[in-house]
Amino acid sequence: MDKRFWSSRIQDLEPYIPGEQPKDRVFIKLNTNENPYPPSPKVLEAIRSAADETLRLYPDPEASQLRQTIAEYHGLTPEQVFCGNGSDEVLGLCFYAFFSPGRRVIFPDITYSFYPVYAHLFQLDFEEIPLNEDFSFPVEKFLRGSGGAVVCNPNAPTGRTLPLEEICRILEADPNRVVMVDEAYADFGARSAVELLNRYPNLVTVHTLSKSRSLAGMRVGYALGSPEVMAAVRCVKNSFNSYPLDRLALAAGEAAIRDVEYFEESRRKVMATRERTTARLRELGFFVHDSNANFIFITHPAVGGKELQQGLRDRGVLVRWFDKPRIRDYLRVSIGTDQEMEAMCRACQDILKG
Amino acid sequence: MDKRFWSSRIQDLEPYIPGEQPKDRVFIKLNTNENPYPPSPKVLEAIRSAADETLRLYPDPEASQLRQTIAEYHGLTPEQVFCGNGSDEVLGLCFYAFFSPGRRVIFPDITYSFYPVYAHLFQLDFEEIPLNEDFSFPVEKFLRGSGGAVVCNPNAPTGRTLPLEEICRILEADPNRVVMVDEAYADFGARSAVELLNRYPNLVTVHTLSKSRSLAGMRVGYALGSPEVMAAVRCVKNSFNSYPLDRLALAAGEAAIRDVEYFEESRRKVMATRERTTARLRELGFFVHDSNANFIFITHPAVGGKELQQGLRDRGVLVRWFDKPRIRDYLRVSIGTDQEMEAMCRACQDILKG
Numbered sequence: 187m188d189k190r191f192w193s194s195r196i197q198d199l200e201p202y203i204p205g206e207q208p209k210d211r212v213f214i215k216l217n218t219n220e221n222p223y224p225p226s227p228k229v230l231e232a233i234r235s236a237a238d239e240t241l242r243l244y245p246d247p248e249a250s251q252l253r254q255t256i257a258e259y260h261g262l263t264p265e266q267v268f269c270g271n272g273s274d275e276v277l278g279l280c281f282y283a284f285f286s287p288g289r290r291v292i293f294p295d296i297t298y299s300f301y302p303v304y305a306h307l308f309q310l311d312f313e314e315i316p317l318n319e320d321f322s323f324p325v326e327k328f329l330r331g332s333g334g335a336v337v338c339n340p341n342a343p344t345g346r347t348l349p350l351e352e353i354c355r356i357l358e359a360d361p362n363r364v365v366m367v368d369e370a371y372a373d374f375g376a377r378s379a380v381e382l383l384n385r386y387p388n389l390v391t392v393h394t395l396s397k398s399r400s401l402a403g404m405r406v407g408y409a410l411g412s413p414e415v416m417a418a419v420r421c422v423k424n425s426f427n428s429y430p431l432d433r434l435a436l437a438a439g440e441a442a443i444r445d446v447e448y449f450e451e452s453r454r455k456v457m458a459t460r461e462r463t464t465a466r467l468r469e470l471g472f473f474v475h476d477s478n479a480n481f482i483f484i485t486h487p488a489v490g491g492k493e494l495q496q497g498l499r500d501r502g503v504l505v506r507w508f509d510k511p512r513i514r515d516y517l518r519v520s521i522g523t524d525q526e527m528e529a530m531c532r533a534c535q536d537i538l539k540g
Numbered sequence: 541m542d543k544r545f546w547s548s549r550i551q552d553l554e555p556y557i558p559g560e561q562p563k564d565r566v567f568i569k570l571n572t573n574e575n576p577y578p579p580s581p582k583v584l585e586a587i588r589s590a591a592d593e594t595l596r597l598y599p600d601p602e603a604s605q606l607r608q609t610i611a612e613y614h615g616l617t618p619e620q621v622f623c624g625n626g627s628d629e630v631l632g633l634c635f636y637a638f639f640s641p642g643r644r645v646i647f648p649d650i651t652y653s654f655y656p657v658y659a660h661l662f663q664l665d666f667e668e669i670p671l672n673e674d675f676s677f678p679v680e681k682f683l684r685g686s687g688g689a690v691v692c693n694p695n696a697p698t699g700r701t702l703p704l705e706e707i708c709r710i711l712e713a714d715p716n717r718v719v720m721v722d723e724a725y726a727d728f729g730a731r732s733a734v735e736l737l738n739r740y741p742n743l744v745t746v747h748t749l750s751k752s753r754s755l756a757g758m759r760v761g762y763a764l765g766s767p768e769v770m771a772a773v774r775c776v777k778n779s780f781n782s783y784p785l786d787r788l789a790l791a792a793g794e795a796a797i798r799d800v801e802y803f804e805e806s807r808r809k810v811m812a813t814r815e816r817t818t819a820r821l822r823e824l825g826f827f828v829h830d831s832n833a834n835f836i837f838i839t840h841p842a843v844g845g846k847e848l849q850q851g852l853r854d855r856g857v858l859v860r861w862f863d864k865p866r867i868r869d870y871l872r873v874s875i876g877t878d879q880e881m882e883a884m885c886r887a888c889q890d891i892l893k894g
Contacts, residue, residue, distance in 0.1 A: 201778030
């Protein structure tokens with residue numbers, strides 16, 4: 187690649203690689219933690235009614251109504267809410283807003299693999315702290331002072347959860363740094379750190395509507411934090427892109443947050459299927475981490491991760507394998523419908539019979 | 541504001557301030573260069589048919605179909621196309637992708653006021669080259685070597701256009717720097733630099749569907765350039781946000797580009813109204829720059845810019861006034877429907893009678 191016209195800053199940058207989005211859709215798609223259930227019918231109605239001639243006008247750059255709706259849902263004020271184009275954009279803007287060059291940011295070695303990419307992009311110093319042998323969280327190592335900390339909770343791709351008391355210890359250990367808690371998966375059974383927001387001005391939580399609200403296709407994410415801290419993200423966003431959420435994403439986001447009943451039902455189904463799948467895979471000899479997310483992290487003594495992924499792909503099932511140290515023998519499997527998970531388990535059984 | 545938790549990089553950052561989006565909609569809104577005509581009916585159809593259960597799935601991170609459609613429209617290949625969340629995001633990503641710290645980027649002093657904001661945000665050195673007295677473009681000063689150049693053509697907020705021959709001179713003067721030509725308004729009568737793309741590997745053109753395609757509410761923009769140069773923007777985007785365009789924005793964008801007939805009709809109407817309004821305002825004693833954009837830049841010897849803006853606001857007409865040296869006595873007036881422009885002219889007449 188001729189990089190003559192590339193900025194000196196990005197000559198060695200390695201982008202994040204998202205899970206495959208097959209164009210043909212014949213696969214059982216358990217590779218990108220999408221929700222197997224459609225968005226609320228009220229979301230589709232809201233979109234259809236917003237799809238009118240007003241699309242010629244810019245959206246509200248402050249996303250005021252959506253922020254109001256999210257604030258009410260969480261019992262906060264709109265000044266404590268920042269909305270962005272999916273939680274990936276929100277995380278990226280937060281990395282830029284809170285972390286300073288020359289001050290080391292810490293996060294685990296096994297976690298959402300976009301964190302080191304943001305750090306590289308923005309030329310931040312960072313350290314990947316190894317998870318313990320059993321992939322539990324090394325809390326003690328997060329108590330040292332640092333330029334910031336990022337905790338994905340439940341963690342991806344392990345699905346393991348850190349209790350709130352431990353998050354409090356990390357927040358208190360160094361009250362001058364921002365601790366970001368990425369709660370992309372928290373709706374599937376973890377206790378959310380949102381209840382800590384009014385106690386810790388250095389806490390920022392990050393949320394997405396892609397998973398528990400079935401809206402991956404609409405790109406809506408948000409952060410919560412103290413008004414002064416949210417003002418920093420707003421300042422970066424308004425210096426980069428005034429309107430990251432289009433009119434239909436705003437309408438969809440609002441309707442999704444408002445339909446609490448649908449949300450509760452949908453996440454309950456996903457959690458129930460997760461528990462059934464976990465039990466079934468353990469019967470097949472898999473080691474499966476206890477998960478509070480909409481995916482499970484699995485390994486089998488008899489078959490390697492890459493081999494298993496390929497075997498599943500050959501049988502029409504897409505799952506995620508990470509070519510990374512320590513987890514090469516693991517697969518991350520998103521929770522689909524009962525039928526999809528049954529098909530996945532049968533495919534595993536078939537592979538193991540060899 | 542307590543900036544304790546703000547990155548050292550953003551302590552002095554001053555965000556871009558977009559034109560007001562009034563919540564009540566009783567104004568005649570000529571302040572943000574929106575199109576007075578709705579998007580193509582085919583766009584609304586495409587959105588309604590895409591608003592289904594597949595919104596639970598991530599969009600195509602590569603925007604392949606939209607890029608293919610745009611490539612065909614311009615007679616290019618998809619590798620020469622990059623799509624983003626409005627041309628503001630595209631510009632931001634381009635600033636990061638092409639310009640290096642310590643190498644001075646140049647653009648005019650009077651131009652789209654987001655350029656210096658990106659440069660501040662990303663801590664780039666830059667120089668604002670003064671336009672000539674009559675707001676014509678100082679081509680000679682852009683022939684010196686630099687770390688990059690940005691030319692808005694037609695320029696905002698003046699509406700004045702630089703001929704392609706002059707852009708060629710700038711491209712040739714320093715073939716090792718990227719020259720970005722922001723063509724947000726080019727569809728309203730300027731000759732596009734797209735025809736130069738296959739001759740100059742250092743040329744990048746930037747486009748938006750917000751203006752000539754009436755889709756400000758959907759956030760679709762794109763850049764065109766050589767494959768190696770577009771790969772740089774893609775690299776930055778994929779290190780920041782994999783999916784900036786949601787499924788409905790992708791569908792809307794495609795349908796908008798495909799409906800060439802509607803586009804031609806809509807821009808023809810805007811241009812005709814612009815010419816009528818220009819003539820009318822000149823009769824009222826205004827100085828009006830010749831414009832190839834969907835706005836005009838006007839001043840009147842008898843009344844100051846701020847005063848005129850307020851007078852128009854009092855009469856229900858929103859226009860844009862910039863609190864900046866050299867242009868404080870000017871207003872930028874977006875082209876609305878004939879009726880809206882007639883109301884605006886009557887309001888001006890009323891103010892001048894004073």
